[in-house]
């Protein structure tokens with residue numbers, strides 16, 4: 351709950367001073383490793399289920415800490431009987447980090463589009479920006495604006511960064527004042543985190559899915575050369591939904607990467623602030639230019 355907003359709402363809703371709380375929404379996600387450890391009542395350390403007397407082995411999957419396995423037992427963790435104890439979580443510590451098979455296709459799609467030299471997506475930020483804006487608008491419940499923005503595609507797909515940015519601001523001119531204000535605040539990093547009464551209606555879910563599909567298509571359409579650093583990354587291959595291989599780049603691409611690396615080093619040696627500083631300054635200038643254009647539109 352937000353401090354100022356909820357306290358104002360509470361004053362209105364409870365004239366007698368009763369504390370009133372309202373859930374803003376519910377979202378589903380995956381537990382982090384630390385959360386899993388905190389939820390777990392015991393670590394599973396053996397694959398053996400029963401001993402020679404057919405009793406559950408401690409540290410096995412039928413450890414009494416996870417709940418009773420027989421009508422006559424009560425739970426050693428919560429004290430309830432077989433019918434009332436809902437069972438308790440345990441966890442297994444893996445020796446090596448591993449992919450979740452549920453998230454593997456997503457991880458593969460994201461990694462496949464990532465530059466291994468500079469860790470950005472290889473496609474330009476300008477081509478992803480409209481989709482990020484659509485997702486942000488959906489998050490705060492501005493669905494008609496999100497629909498208007500997703501229906502309008504940038505005119506000049508292959509243009510340089512500046513022109514593509516201009517296309518984005520002209521696309522934004524069709525949005526409501528609230529949506530433009532929200533996107534500007536979000537770009538400046540002070541957008542309100544509160545979701546304006548959004549609920550995950552089937553329509554919203556389908557719009558979010560369409561936005562994600564568009565995002566995946568843009569990523570898939572990227573060239574092997576990165577639009578940020580110009581270097582070529584090796585192609586990723588997948589085997590059996592759990593193994594990833596990186597195919598080495600060709601000799602020609604290797605020479606090109608080495609040449610770009612030398613140029614970068616020379617630039618960072620002579621230029622003040624180095625490569626990253628220069629890139630940041632360029633991004634800031636671009637953001638300023640776009641803010642000016644939007645101010646003109648309004």
Ligand SMILES: [Zn+2]
Pocket residue numbers: 416417418425426427428429430435436437438
């Ligand atoms: Zn229990």
Ligand SMILES: [Zn+2]
Pocket residue numbers: 465466467468469470576577578579580581
């Ligand atoms: Zn790159």
